Amino acid sequence: AAGVIQSPRHLIKEKRETATLKCYPIPRHDTVYWYQQGPGQDPQFLISFYEKMQSDKGSIPDRFSAQQFSDYHSELNMSSLELGDSALYFCASSLERGQGDYEQYFGPGTRLTVT
Amino acid sequence: AQKITQTQPGMFVQEKEAVTLDCTYDTSDPSYGLFWYKQPSSGEMIFLIYQGSYDQQNATEGRYSLNFQKARKSANLVISASQLGDSAMYFCAMRDDSGGGADGLTFGKGTHLIIQP
Numbered sequence: 145a146a147g148v149i150q151s152p153r154h155l156i157k158e159k160r161e162t163a164t165l166k167c168y169p170i171p172r173h174d175t176v177y178w179y180q181q182g183p184g185q186d187p188q189f190l191i192s193f194y195e196k197m198q199s200d201k202g203s204i205p206d207r208f209s210a211q212q213f214s215d216y217h218s219e220l221n222m223s224s225l226e227l228g229d230s231a232l233y234f235c236a237s238s239l240e241r242g243q244g245d246y247e248q249y250f251g252p253g254t255r256l257t258v259t
Numbered sequence: 260a261q262k263i264t265q266t267q268p269g270m271f272v273q274e275k276e277a278v279t280l281d282c283t284y285d286t287s288d289p290s291y292g293l294f295w296y297k298q299p300s301s302g303e304m305i306f307l308i309y310q311g312s313y314d315q316q317n318a319t320e321g322r323y324s325l326n327f328q329k330a331r332k333s334a335n336l337v338i339s340a341s342q343l344g345d346s347a348m349y350f351c352a353m354r355d356d357s358g359g360g361a362d363g364l365t366f367g368k369g370t371h372l373i374i375q376p
Binding site for chain 2: 175177179186187188189190191192193194199200202232234236238240247248249250252253255
């Protein structure tokens with residue numbers, strides 16, 4: 145079965161640079177979520193989108209922004225990168241509530257290293 | 260605010276034994292969902308099982324079952340007949356189901372399970 149696709153899988157950036165992470169949800173899924181998992185930590189919810197509108201907001205820094213496009217894929221834009229942004233970034237997708245089960249299925253993650 | 264507590268940082272279990280991973284939660288949401296995810300050393304997050312707060316029966320998915328005790332606010336994961344491939348980090352997570360929208364999950368700190376041959 146098709147899964148969530150994230151690109152790139154690995155990314156190395158220097159401090160103060162910008163990065164863009166992409167997420168392609170499971171076909172028919174209209175909702176995407178972004179999570180950040182630091183080394184040895186649990187995932188922290190950043191932001192979610194349904195039908196291109198921001199739906200829920202977690203601990204996303206002001207330096208980060210995200211959007212969802214008409215084909216439901218999503219991009220997480222990160223600016224002024226800091227060493228502490230080094231983490232595994234997950235995208236998850238689901239159906240919208242009311243359309244049956246809407247468990248969140250995670251992509252393989254993008255490992256961002258800031259040097 | 261939601262809170263998930265996993266009190267077992269690590270567990271060692273003999274192959275073929277049953278395993279219970281503890282999870283307690285705290286929330287003021289009238290309706291919520293509880294999840295378990297498996298994260299192997301390769302890093303991916305694998306969805307295992309879901310329990311809705313109003314579900315009358317405990318959820319089961321193959322060798323996984325969720326022992327949901329609402330009054331105790333616990334949602335323990337039971338793995339029957341453990342296998343070497345079950346060695347991984349296991350996260351309990353919760354979602355607010357009482358409102359509209361696509362709510363993010365709140366995770367516990369995880370339990371590192373190691374299955375020994």
